[in-house]
Amino acid sequence: MKELEIKNSSNLKKATFDDQTNELVVEFRNGTKYKYFDVPNEIFNEFAKTVNEDGSAGKFFNANIKSYRFEKVED
DSSP states (O other), X not given: OEEEEOOSOXXXXXXXXXXXXXXXXXXXXXXXXXXXXXXXXXXXXXXXXXXXXXXXXXXXXXHHTTTSOEEEEOO
């Protein structure tokens, strides 16, 4: 399990990636969470690199992750 705190985004707060199942849970600043399925490890690693280098997490998310199948996570 890999966790990523997203500090440089007005919309995204945190991402948790399970590299065994390739599921990515993204938590938004408004408190909602979505689970994205079948996300390749390489995509998560590039996302983490973008976030850690102060790139645009939102742009990367919209271009590379948002199109994967997803479901809302209910707490």
